[in-house]
Amino acid sequence: MRIISRALGYEPHGFGWATQQGEPAQLNRWRLTWESWEPGRRHDVELHGVEACRTMLPLV
Known part of the structure; x- marks a missing residue:
């Protein structure tokens, strides 16, 4: 997953703990x-139905 995340521009931002x-984990x-x-x-992505869940x- 790290390779994909980095390829998309994501950067490591710390860590936390949970139960898995x-x-x-x-x-x-x-x-x-x-x-x-x-x-x-x-710029070729369009969102439809956003008004129904705007609240x-x-x-912004």
Whole structure:
């Protein structure tokens, strides 16, 4: 997963712990900054039905 995340511009951003199948498991955190995202930005993607869930999304 790390190779794919890095290829998409994500950067490591720390880690945390959770329980997975009853055992402690390390969760790696990743972040995608605007500067990393912008060069690969796609303009051919359209969203449909956003109005129906606008109150649940933190959109500006």
